[in-house]
Amino acid sequence: MITRSILLFLLVVALSVSRAAAEPGVSDTEIVIGGSNSFSGPLAYTGEQITKFGVDLYLRVVNDAGGIHGRKVRTIYYDDGYRPQDSVANTKKLVEQDGVFAIIIPQGSPPVVATLEYLEEHKVPMLFPYQSSPVTRARRYVFQGMTLSDRSSRMMIDYLAGTRKYKKFAALYQDDEYGKSFLAAFEKDLGRFGLKLTAAESVKRGVTDVSAQIAKLHAARPEVTFLVLVPGPAAQALRERQKIGWTDTLMVSTGPLTDEKYLALATDAANGVEGLSLWPDPATSDLPGVKLYRAYMVKYFPKNEPNRYSLAGYFAGMLFTEAAMRAGRNLTRESLITALESIKGFESGILPPLTIGRDHETQKQGFWVRVEKGRFTPLTDWLKSE
Amino acid sequence: MSGLATGSIYALMALSLVIIYNATRTLNFAQGEMLMISTFVGWTALQLLRAPLLVALLVAVVAAALLAWVLERTIIRHAISATHFDVLIITLGLSLMLRSAAGLLWTHDEFPFPSFFGSRPLGVGAVRVAPASLGIIGASLALMLALGALFRWTRLGRAMRAVAQNQRAARLMGISVEQVYSASWILAAAVGAVAGVLIAPVVFLSSQMGLVAINGFTAAVLGGFGSMPGAVVGGMVLGVLENLAPLYLPASIKHSVPFLVMITILIVRPGGLFGRVAPRKV
Amino acid sequence: MRAAALGSGAVVVLGWPWAAPRYFVFLASLIAINAIVAIGLNLLTGYTNQLSFGHAGFLAIGAYAAALLTIQAPLVPLPATLLAAGLVTAAMGLALGVPCLRLEGLYLAMATLAFGFVVVEAILNLDWLTRGNDGLRVPAARIGPWALTTDTSRYYVVVTVAALLILAARNITRTRTGRALLAVRESEIAAQASGVHLAAYKTLAFVVSAFYTGVAGGLFALVVGFLSPDSFDVFLSVDFVAMIIVGGLGSILGSVMGAAVITTLNDSLAGFQSYRPLVFGAILIVSMLFMPGGIASALQKIQPRQGDRA
Known part of the structure; x- marks a missing residue:
């Protein structure tokens, strides 16, 4: 029995030799991004809206239009129920098992802060965290979402x-x-x-x-x-x-x-x-970007009412797409960061023209x-x- | 005043827990979630049929009774041979499932819920009284009196008290303990539904709403678990405490007050304010 | 047969970091930590029938004690830090256990539940010490010259401690003390009549249980690396109770299995997003309906001869 289990183990070891991959999460046909978020617990509603009805809404539009330089974007979300230890576990799983390219719109200060060091250590971009504590300001691998x-x-x-x-x-x-x-x-x-x-x-x-x-x-x-x-x-x-x-x-x-x-x-x-x-009224604003958002919502999720949370997620999806477009076909984590840092006077039709500076903040006005x-x-x- | 109002809702929640505990000697962790589901059903009736609030209340009570009956018959009854601990985990699983199901059906969003009572203050001399508080207290008291009457004067009530006192003896007297189990689940759920409709305008309707039932637990323990008058007094005490503690205590401990009081009471009077510790039998 | 099972178990545990992907090394550490808590809780509930809904509070105390010690005194070796975390928590266990001696069943469950809430409130309000809601980042612990920065190094620390504590628990339950504790569970009055010092043993169970959970808390701080009051809510306490009931009351092997099952379930269901609690709850219900008494008693039914209550 001992020998058998040792043999079994050697087999598993042999099989699990790591796949040699270029940039994690980027293949010829696909970009995979993901995040840990609240799908249960006190912020479940917000979590669902910013991800499935926000980021994913914009990405569906992008994918239906042919994707980013020929690559479709796929998202993976895990539920952490606002518990920091679960968000650590989920984020590790996303990075190590699913090999995501970047983390997008994680929610809440404790779950976000719990994963900061880990992501920086592994040089994984954390995009647009949905929390307002200044602890995320001016970090190389973090681009803050919500106004601090x-x-x-x-x-x-x-x-x-x-x-x-x-x-x-x-x-x-x-x-x-x-x-x-x-x-x-x-x-x-x-x-x-x-x-x-x-x-x-x-x-x-x-x-x-x-x-x-x-x-x-x-x-x-x-x-x-x-x-x-x-x-x-x-x-x-x-x-x-x-x-x-x-x-x-x-x-x-x-x-x-x-x-x-x-x-x-x-x-x-x-x-x-x-x-x-921090946002124009998602249900009534006449701004061109907000009107477009409402039109897409009616097209893809007719049952979901427009709201600020999904608008915030939609905006996050838009920014990611803009940066990934700028980074070109040779998309890497570093080229994405360079591309985000190059954004100047970006017109979203939702918020005022956006310039990303050294503070890496993407929303500063209300x-x-x-x-x-x-x-x-x-x-x-x-x-x-x- | 608003302390007594919240307190009387806590008292209703405590009562619904105690009703099940007395009959079956188990805690129902899913009480809060059952209350939440039935309030949602009542609210849906309100939205779909444009029905008056009273109809919504009735729908909620019926839905609660139905839900309790189904759960008791399909799940809890099958665990009758299991230990109390197993049943505890089953009701815990139920609470998770019901909360999640509510989120899937009605989203995890919060919704306003109409109140029977207006929120504009009524001036009585120099005193301002909110009609909502008076209404909630009145309605809860009426329900409690009705419950008291049921336990005292009806056949079912006597059967339930008998089962609470001594299950084996009750069975020997020809009482169907199984029927009492079902009846107490249904009754508890109905009381919970009323509490849900009363508290929904205050805490708003959401899948998280069932968590207020934790206050029902606290109230029931304060009063001495198993004692009905104790549950009522426990609820009132808790409501007033929650209401007054932030006024007079430093911010750093005010949120712990209900729990500190509960620990203290348990230590000083383990049976709660009204309960008696049953003498141990070998 | 037993030796073979133990031996292959040891091989799997020790070889795990080389065979499994990194993430599963982390997950295995979490399982081991939860197993320690489950054993601690089972010593209390399974052996003396005292149910606690406050073990997340004990875990928090151990975790914060270890984290603060690591931050304030980085030179203290890790084993000493863990021991300190355990002792501090055991002292809290004593402080809670003595007044709770008079409480039984439901009342004890409620008192411990309230204790859990009070601990979270205390962490929030002692923010000069605990950094309150901002959360506390825990620096990498050191053993002599080595900083434990990798999942693998932390895994070995965790499984070593877990193995020691499992052995200790087996010894406790097989000695005179263990028999006394079991006697308390079966009938307090009969136990007392047979000369078991009831109060002393019940308090002892509380203290030992808190010690285990405190050490687990120290390991939790080490492995997760970030603490906040949100980490230790009442649902975590409920998870621990679920572990020992699903695993089997009064069984150490059952505690470990319960911890493994609940932790793995929790983790693998994260991808179900909004459906996670629905599936988790359904699994809990079904397993209790078809396996009353938990995994340990189900195993006993399948293999009656091998069924030692390890």
Whole structure:
């Protein structure tokens, strides 16, 4: 039995001699990219939208038009349910077993940060992570997706304290990396105006009751109250405010929060709320790129409503395609990075012209909106965050 | 006030757990997910038929009863010879499956759910009262009284109490323990469905909604698992605690309060506020 | 026959990194880590009937203890770090176990569940120490002059520790202590009447269980390389319970198999995306319906003569 198992093992060893491949994930006919994302757990909806209805939507368009220099793009996604250890395992599997060319749009700070070092060590590009912690800035193998929290904060404070001359600020934030990174950025940016946060209250993910927090913030009498939350609790906060009849504060939502979902949940309690919008309205915008996105959505996924998450994924697919096109037929990880770094004034028809600099950020701007009759009405043009 | 309102919903969830526990001595991990599914079904009726909310509630209750009946007959009943631990894992598997199935059917998105009660504040003198809180408390109390009556005065209720007290004796008295099992699953699911419809406007309707049932567990333990009045009081205490703790406690520990209280109560009074530790038998 | 089985098992375990693709070396390390937790949990649940839904909390304590020690004191050799992680966690196990002596069954399950939540909250709020939600990156550990930077080197550390702990568990369960623990499971009162010091043994089981899980936590930090409160949610505790029930209560071999089955399932189902929990749940239900008592008792039924409760 011992000898038999040794023999068996030698056989397996002999068979598993590594395939000699050129660039991982790139063959004559195919480019394989993938990512670990939430398909279960608290962010399952976002995860599904940015990948299957976002990145894949754009790539279907590209593939149907003949692919990238004759290669079709295939995507592989694994579910991590927002657990960092699962995202590490999935990412290793993608790189080592599936041999993907690049990682695309992984979601959430903890799962993303958990895989950063590994990907850098193996020189695998991490494209457009969907999270807002600045830890991903200016890394050679990372091109950040979502607008980072410090940039969002800068735009928000410059506009509110600078242009609109508000003085008294408070924040209701989610008790995690997302909330805390915004809180720190707010303090820093308010400091430039000689101001600070008057009050800050935290909310735990998945709470049922935010009344105490709202009552405490109310007592601090801020002129502006930031909501650094996700749609559910944010809508609860707005309703609670309506319930206690608190009207003399301006509720402001952060970039990641300013989306249609949160309006739908808060219904009439959202009226008059303002916020920083990172995307044009996916359902109504007349921008050519957004119209095209809607047309493709109707064509390929008629049952799926347009939304910001799938638009973000769609934009990620578009950027990847643009870079891979520029890199030419001889596509390598290094040539993809060079190509991404060469992007200047790229017109997507969705966001303002994009130039990728040394910081490797692909989204840096937002514009101000106010909720009127259940929709976001733009108040400003694209704001600057430099 | 809003603490008591959430508390009474927790109490309903705790009750539905206790009903099953008393009859079968097992915990139903899938209680929250059953509640979520039935609320989704009610909501679908609302969307498709433009039905009034009351109809949605009825649909949810019927759907819950049906789901519970099917699950009990097809799966749980077959595990009757298995240990409690095995049944625990089965209900755990059910909870995973139901949550995933809900995501596939209705997506993992969050949806607003209409409330029976308006959210505009009513001014009563200097006090502002939200009608939602009053309504939730009233509805929950009514349901609890109905449950109390059922357990006290109906044949089924007496049978369920008998099985809870001593299964073998109950069987000898001619009570069909299997029927009591089925009945308690159905009853628990129905109570859960009401809790679901009441809490959906607050936490919104989503595949993750079933996770609020963890508060039902906590409430049931606070009150002494197995005791019905205990479950009600436990729910109220938990709701008020959650409501008040953030007001008076430092941010760093406020989120742990319900759990710290639970550990403390368990250590000081292992039987919970109302429970009694059964004397050990050899 | 037994020697042959053991021998070929050893060959497979030691030869694995040369035969299997790299990813499966990593996966095998995860299985070994989960197996240690499962054994620890089984010593508690399978032997003294105390069910815990808080072992993710113990794992977190061990993982953070080891990670912080590696960061603050990089010169401490790895075995000492792992031992420290185990001891710190065992101390927590003692602190939780003593007050929980009065609790049984469901109440204990609930108290440990709450303990798991409190640990996660504590990690979040002690952010000056744990870096809270930002997460903690764990530097490569060292054994003497070697830094453990490859999956293979880490694998050998993990399986060595796992093997030692499996042997230790076998010894515990076969001695007077093990018999005393089993007696506690069968009937606490009868055990007490036969002179078993009930409180002492139940506490001992808690402490040993926490020690195992703490060491596993140290290995977890080493292998995964990144810790965050999100890593240790209640579902992880539930996974551990599933491992010992699927594997078989009161069986060490069963614990290892349960860990292997659940870990492999979790991993191989990741590609099912939205269908993952659906398939996973269905497998759990079916296996419990057709294999009540878990893998260990199913094996016993197939091979009654070989069925030692290892």
